[in-house]
């Protein structure tokens with residue numbers, strides 16, 4: 215699954231590094247118990263048990279019978295995993311619309327326009343229900359829901375939050391269906407909880423397969439010796455390249471359906487690793503489009519980044535290129551398929567870029583529920599291993615609080631008055 219032959223590092227050095235960090239496998243088996251909270255995802259059974267999967271599937275089936283539109287209100291870890299699978303698989307269930315992840319007026323107006331004339335259900339996802347963007351969007355959408363449906367609106371609102379949070383209390387008061395955002399799972403590690411699984415199920419994703427794929431990957435990774443362990447090897451290569459002076463990692467993919475997955479990956483590594491003035495800047499390159507922008511930089515620009523190719527199996531050959539009698543200069547493509555073009559593009563790019571930069575390859579399997587489950591688990595575990603090797607806490611995000619506090623102060627949230635004067639002076 216993980217191949218580092220073009221990384222410029224010798225197999226001996228990499229496997230030795232993985233071996234030196236074998237204790238991390240034991241930490242994973244212990245559920246990273248030395249960290250407080252956020253680690254509940256390591257044992258998938260404890261966050262996605264049969265009872266939860268059945269409850270979600272039943273609810274999703276009911277919603278699918280009635281809804282034209284399902285609005286997912288959430289930001290960061292509260293929407294990225296669901297969106298990455300839904301947008302890749304487009305499984306043909308209810309149309310999903312995203313809110314609570316932007317402050318631009320146009321994005322809120324767009325969501326309200328989408329609600330017109332449709333049967334709407336809403337899922338507000340917020341771990342502690344203090345983040346401003348989802349809170350503000352939920353206010354506007356909730357008001358519109360009660361105007362539209364009267365008392366029936368309550369039945370159409372689902373809340374995913376921490377038990378005993380304000381969102382939980384409101385759900386009890388107003389009769390919204392409530393799903394647990396496990397206290398012990400951080401947002402960006404929440405793909406395999408109700409946070410990710412409920413919207414996916416409404417959209418028509420087979421969540422049982424997704425969870426099975428994650429469990430298979432977990433079993434495989436935790437049972438493989440350090441020297442051959444793909445997650446430990448990947449984390450070792452990342453760390454060694456960082457030590458050699460590389461400061462960014464580009465996730466390059468030739469399957470555009472992985473676009474939203476790359477955003478999930480960026481959040482996972484960016485928010486987990488980028489702290490204490492450390493970490494690799496996570497970037498993504500969607501090919502072929504960005505071969506004509508980032509590709510130039512990777513081939514000849516400042517050598518700050520290495521590249522990780524996320525290589526996906528092709529589900530079909532696509533159309534064949536057959537002659538149509540026009541002498542267009544592309545006759546050499548006759549009888550080839552789009553799969554042939556895609557393979558040539560991927561191999562050609564890796565061969566070219568690896569003359570300038572280290573290139574790694576992760577074989578991601580198919581764009582399928584099973585393989586998405588596996589990829590989520592592989593990257594989450596690799597990310598924790600990388601952070602541990604880098605010496606940073608994978609589960610906190612103190613830097614995110616800085617912008618939130620400033621926003622609270624500028625918008626007059628009680629308790630932030632002290633900061634308001636200081637900020638206004640700075641912004642003059």
Ligand code: PA5
Nearest residue numbers: 290291292340341342345401402
């Ligand atoms: O991964 C994380 O912990 C964060 O990205 C959170 O998921 C994100 O900030 C959203 O938090 P909340 O659900 O509390 O609004």
